[in-house]
Amino acid sequence: MKQFRFIIFTLTSLFFIACQSASPDKFFGQVVLNTNLIADFDPVTFGKRLEQETREFPDVPASKKNGDEAQQIVNLKVLTVEKAIKDIKGLTVSDDDAKVLQEQSIQLFEAVLPVYKNEYAAYAKLCDTKGTDEEKQQLLQKIEKEYLPKVDGLFENVYDLGKKYADKHQLNVKWGY
Numbered sequence: 001m002k003q004f005r006f007i008i009f010t011l012t013s014l015f016f017i018a019c020q021s022a023s024p025d026k027f028f029g030q031v032v033l034n035t036n037l038i039a040d041f042d043p044v045t046f047g048k049r050l051e052q053e054t055r056e057f058p059d060v061p062a063s064k065k066n067g068d069e070a071q072q073i074v075n076l077k078v079l080t081v082e083k084a085i086k087d088i089k090g091l092t093v094s095d096d097d098a099k100v101l102q103e104q105s106i107q108l109f110e111a112v113l114p115v116y117k118n119e120y121a122a123y124a125k126l127c128d129t130k131g132t133d134e135e136k137q138q139l140l141q142k143i144e145k146e147y148l149p150k151v152d153g154l155f156e157n158v159y160d161l162g163k164k165y166a167d168k169h170q171l172n173v174k175w176g177y
Contacts, residue, residue, distance in 0.1 A: 022091050024169035027098060030091055031105040032162035034084050038077075038112050041151055043140040047123060049073070051136075054127045070124035078116050085109045097168065101161040108154040115147050 022030070040046045050070040088106055093099045123139045125131070159175075166173040 022093075024165070024171060027091055027093070027102075028162065028166060028169070028171055028173070030084075030087055031102055032158060032165070034088070035105065035108060035155065035158055037080050037084055038109065041112050041115075042148065043143040046120065047136070047140045050120070050124050050127050054130075068128050070127040071121065074116055074120050074124040077120070078113065081109050081113050081116060085113070097161070097165060101158070101165050104154065104157045104161055108151070108158055111147070111151055111154055115143060115151075119143050119147075 040049065050073060053069040053073055085106060088102060088109065091102060093102055119139050119142060123136060126136050126139070163173075163175065165171075
């Protein structure tokens with residue numbers, strides 16, 4: 001009978017621990033600061049990075065590439081975004097302001113995920129296989145026209161809500177823009 005009570009006590013304790021809200025600091029880190037993981041979403045920035053990863057220099061043997069460097073970067077980005085979404089969804093929120101901020105952050109990460117999986121993956125493959133500049137430019141222009149405005153708007157919403165949340169919870173945050 002003592003074992004049964006101990007098990008019930010342990011399970012009850014774990015339940016209450018699991019249901020506790022994240023501290024404002026931890027919540028802010030997961031929901032707002034983690035957006036830095038996708039701060040390079042802009043096609044000029046991320047496209048240039050992928051292109052640079054495939055560049056070889058004839059007089060530098062160490063620069064020899066395997067042919068999948070850009071694709072590896074995109075695959076890592078996809079895994080990172082998927083983990084961020086999972087972590088943000090796993091947070092227990094304590095008030096309506098936090099809930100709205102959490103939802104906006106999830107929307108932001110979910111908006112970029114399919115672009116990384118599709119357009120950026122296709123762009124990376126073109127970089128790795130030395131595709132034409134025209135093909136690559138078409139993909140980057142598609143990202144810029146079809147996805148970037150929405151993503152920029154979501155970033156702005158998350159930062160605006162994040163500022164209010166940080167002020168409300170007296171978090172020591174320095175905004176860099």
